[in-house]
Amino acid sequence: MPELPEIETIKRSFVNLINSKVLRIEFNRYDIIRRSDFKPEELHGKPAEIIYRRGKYLVFNFGGHLNLIVHLGMSGRLYLMEDDQSVIGKHVHMIAYFNNHKKLIYQDARRFGGVWLINDVKGFFARLGKEPLEDDFNPQYLGDIIRNRKIPIKSLILDQHLISGIGNIYADEALFEAGIKPDRPAGSLSDLEIQRLCESIKNVLAHSIEQRGTTFRDYRDGFNQAGGFQNYLKVYGRHQQACVRCGKVISREVIGGRGSHFCCNCQR
DNA sequence: CTGGATTCCTGCTTGC
DNA sequence: TGCAAGCAGGAATCCA
Numbered sequence: 239m240p241e242l243p244e245i246e247t248i249k250r251s252f253v254n255l256i257n258s259k260v261l262r263i264e265f266n267r268y269d270i271i272r273r274s275d276f277k278p279e280e281l282h283g284k285p286a287e288i289i290y291r292r293g294k295y296l297v298f299n300f301g302g303h304l305n306l307i308v309h310l311g312m313s314g315r316l317y318l319m320e321d322d323q324s325v326i327g328k329h330v331h332m333i334a335y336f337n338n339h340k341k342l343i344y345q346d347a348r349r350f351g352g353v354w355l356i357n358d359v360k361g362f363f364a365r366l367g368k369e370p371l372e373d374d375f376n377p378q379y380l381g382d383i384i385r386n387r388k389i390p391i392k393s394l395i396l397d398q399h400l401i402s403g404i405g406n407i408y409a410d411e412a413l414f415e416a417g418i419k420p421d422r423p424a425g426s427l428s429d430l431e432i433q434r435l436c437e438s439i440k441n442v443l444a445h446s447i448e449q450r451g452t453t454f455r456d457y458r459d460g461f462n463q464a465g466g467f468q469n470y471l472k473v474y475g476r477h478q479q480a481c482v483r484c485g486k487v488i489s490r491e492v493i494g495g496r497g498s499h500f501c502c503n504c505q506r
Numbered sequence: 507c508t509g510g511a512t513t514c515c516t517g518c519t520t521g522c
Numbered sequence: 523t524g525c526a527a528g529c530a531g532g533a534a535t536c537c538a
Binding site for chain 2: 388
Binding site: 310312405496 | 529530533
């Protein structure tokens, strides 16, 4: 489940790709292209001028209005290989060959992810929520979007139109750190809880970026290497195990349609 | 508008 | 041991 820290890690893996030119781009299946404002061939000969992350999206700007945007869904991988390496696994949907002897592989078994060829990036991201690590994501903003909402607080922080980049793993981890049960109606949080949740979200995401993301099953970084934050997870995937804080058993319940992990004793 | 359910997809896990 | 059913999940879409 590539979320903000995983996409950020992949982005950082690609610093040496900046200014390399696309020699050609191949698609093994075209239905992973969700929208194309221009033909893929238009990227041939163009350099990757800027590579950046927005929420769970990775954007490659090839100059002007030529943008390749990738979302990894839940099983997607995006990584570089030497161009003479030929052993590639199943479900490779896109290969972009660059002039620095690297090829960029897009692989996605479940195909929940996709690729967009976009001219107007600003329009594309118009409805995406705030970046949780930016300063304008603060207790004030969180309070504003929480007010009068009855949905579980976990569902709210997973809503990409409000906050972009948090997925199931970091929602559970942030709520544990904040001591808040995931099924609490969003509007019932106190000012102190809102402040704690805001800090927890930032702390958990930053800590995971330091560890190069969480490899629970599918995720790999831009060099096809596993991350390390799975060793620091306190609740996600730890149901029926002991809480690291109080020793009681971690619960798992479906909340908002998502498997949710929490400690009944530490989270209220 | 809000909130909940449904849909897409494959691979791993579970149960008989 | 083998096979089928169940489950997982991001985000769009649909419905009440």
